Every structure is written in structure tokens, then in C-alpha cells.
Amino acid sequence: MWVAGPSAVLVALPWVASGRLPDRLATHWSGDSGGPDGSMPLWAAAVLPALVWVALALLALGLVRPRGSAAAHATLAAGAVFLVGAQAGVVRANLDRTDWHRAGSVNLAVAVTATVAAAVAGLAARAATRNGSTPAARPAGGAPGMEIPAGETLVWLSRTANPWLLALAALTGAGALAAALAAVAGLVAPPWALMAPLAFASLAVLACSSVRVRVSDRGLEVAFGPLGLPVRRWRAEDIESAYAEHRTPAQVGGWGYRLGGKGTTVMLRAGECLVVHPRRGADFAVSVGDAERGAALLNSLAARAR
Incomplete structure (x- = not known):
């Protein structure tokens, strides 16, 4: 799901706005002038980022995950956020342009996306580290009390998660993200009346899901x-x-x-x-x-x- 979801978003963003985009999209900008200096046809601009994401995700799952779950989570989270944000910036820069040479700048979009991706990577790594810790050995004994030997420290850990609440949090979060991406790409005005309740519901349900x-x-x-x-x-x-x-x-x-x-x-x-x-x-x-x-x-x- 994590591989397929961002892939679908990366492909869908240019196609949804295809009626307001030129035949070729500016996809590369000069570091000196800041103007566009490279382009791709719409289909390539939609498919190539998705292929890059799939390759990155498979690499993270195949190589990074066996060496550390936190690194895999951080790589997947940061990669998805950065590529989806960059794609939204590319679509916005080309929106309502008759020629890709007239595309706007993506400097701000890339800077904001990189910052958000770094923050998300840190949160994902922290979540993986906290949830992946090994519980201490359970002491023998039963309720209502147990004998604790002098000089020893006993710790009891237990964890529960509800997959249905996790799915609901993901669904409402995806709705808020889709509305935000549509606004960032310039397809619609920021739908705050939709984004805010969905984002709040997603965070509230997520906090109660495990x-x-x-x-x-x-x-x-x-x-x-x-x-x-x-x-x-x-x-x-x-x-x-x-x-x-x-x-x-x-x-x-x-x-x-x-x-x-x-x-x-x-x-x-x-x-x-x-x-x-x-x-x-x-x-x-x-x-x-x-x-x-x-x-x-x-x-x-x-x-x-x-």
C-alpha cells in the first residue's frame, strides 16, 4: 500500500490537470538563472517520478529494512513526501502555461518540500524506534501481587493496536492530503473547510488507534x-x-x-x-x-x- 499509494498520486497529479498544462512540461530548472531548461512530455512527467519512487521503495524495503527498521521508515516517509511535493510543484509551475519555457519557478516548493520531508523522516524514525523496542522479560507470578526480590527491578510492557482505526486514520489523512495537493498544484482554492476537519479527524483517530x-x-x-x-x-x-x-x-x-x-x-x-x-x-x-x-x-x- 505504501508503494502503490504515492505511485498513484505521482501519476494522477499531471493527468488530473492535463487540460491546463502544455504538451511538454518543464521538469528541470537552471541553477544559475532559475528558469526552466529541460522538459518532458506529459506521460513521461507522470510516469518517471512514479518509477523513481517504486525503485527507491523497493531498495529501502530490500536493503535498508533488514539493517534497521527506523532507517527504512525514514527513507520511505521522506522519499514519498519529497517526490509527491516536488511533483505538485512541477504541476503548479506549468499550470496555465502555453509553453514549457514560460513555466514558473519551483525553488520555494522544493525548499518547503525538503523541509517537510526531513521532519517527516525524523518522526517516522522515532515512531519505528519506539514501537520496535524489545520488551523486558516478564516476571513470574500472578495477580493480585507478586514478590519482587530485593535489589531487582521488574518492568512490564504491553502494546495493542486496532487495524480498523489505523485504516480510518489513513483514509481521512489521505483525503486531507489530496485536498492539500490539489490546492498546492493550483487546481482549486485551498479547501480549508474540508482539509481542516479531515486532518483533525485523522490525527485524533491515529492517537487512539494504538x-x-x-x-x-x-x-x-x-x-x-x-x-x-x-x-x-x-x-x-x-x-x-x-x-x-x-x-x-x-x-x-x-x-x-x-x-x-x-x-x-x-x-x-x-x-x-x-x-x-x-x-x-x-x-x-x-x-x-x-x-x-x-x-x-x-x-x-x-x-x-x-
Whole structure:
């Protein structure tokens, strides 16, 4: 999907605007004068960037990924953003020109695209690093408590993701991106009434599509989304008790971050949930696997901290 999606966008951008483009598109600009000094027919200007992207993506998946997931994610994210942004800049520069020699400048578009691509690469690498970390070995024992040997530190980690929420976030994000690209290419006026709600919905759903829970000497940490942001934290001494409970979306009012009579529930899949009863405030529950072991460790750490 990641290879095919940007490829489709790269090919579609020139063809969608073909009625307002010259027969040949300016595709190269002089470094000295800043004016266009190279061109391609429309079909080549549409297909060539897509082929470059496919080659880059396959190279990243085949060579970079085995050596490090973070590098692969950064390469794929930056490459897609840069090529799609550059293609939008080329289309905009040629828009409503009768001849490719009269094409406008792409300097600003390239500079902005390169900056955004670098930022996206950093975020993608950070997300891959955080989500790809190896969990610590789980200690033996069961709920409601476990014995922690003197001088030892135990850590419990669990992570859950909902593929349907991830798909919804990708769909709404793609809609916002398509509207933004159409505006950048000059095809339409910036449709803020469409872009803003779609972008907000994509970010909100993405933040609730996955969760990573950590129990350690510091207490409980619940990180949301692929970047692990935002984060909710409870100190060990502020937790009264923890336990595992089976919950369903129907019981808590739906999927995602839910508020109701049972307190706050992060519902990503029906089944076992880690439920925390803090000394102050409402109960908090999150649907993660191995919740009984997490609750047992959290109870022991809370008792020791108090």
C-alpha cells in the first residue's frame, strides 16, 4: 500500500490537470538563472517520478529494512513526501502555461518540500524506534501481587493496536492530503473547510488507534499513537489498586478513548483490560494483553512505594 499509494498520486497529479498544462512540461530548472531548461512530455512527467519512487521503495524495503527498521521508515516517509511535493510543484509551475519555457519557478516548493520531508523522516524514525523496542522479560507470578526480590527491578510492557482505526486514520489523512495537493498544484482554492476537519479527524483517530503500556518503579505510563504521544502517567504511590477485567465496546460506549460510568477506558479490542483505581480521580482502563501480570506488578510496586 505504501508503494502503490504515492505511485498513484505521482501519476494522477499531471493527468488530473492535463487540460491546463502544455504538451511538454518543464521538469528541470537552471541553477544559475532559475528558469526552466529541460522538459518532458506529459506521460513521461507522470510516469518517471512514479518509477523513481517504486525503485527507491523497493531498495529501502530490500536493503535498508533488514539493517534497521527506523532507517527504512525514514527513507520511505521522506522519499514519498519529497517526490509527491516536488511533483505538485512541477504541476503548479506549468499550470496555465502555453509553453514549457514560460513555466514558473519551483525553488520555494522544493525548499518547503525538503523541509517537510526531513521532519517527516525524523518522526517516522522515532515512531519505528519506539514501537520496535524489545520488551523486558516478564516476571513470574500472578495477580493480585507478586514478590519482587530485593535489589531487582521488574518492568512490564504491553502494546495493542486496532487495524480498523489505523485504516480510518489513513483514509481521512489521505483525503486531507489530496485536498492539500490539489490546492498546492493550483487546481482549486485551498479547501480549508474540508482539509481542516479531515486532518483533525485523522490525527485524533491515529492517537487512539494504538497504545503502549509500561509498568515500572516509576508507576504506570500509557502512551498513545505510533509516536507514543500524548502520554498519561501515574506514580506508583498514587495508585490504590489494579486488576484485570473483561470489557467490550458495548459496555464502555464504543471504540477509542471513552468516558462513562466505568471511568475512562481506552478500548482497542474486546477482552482483557488493565484497570487502575487511583487514590484520586476516576478509574482508568486500557485494553492490553497479559493485563493480570501487569496489574500484579503494579500492585506490588504501589504497596512498596507507599
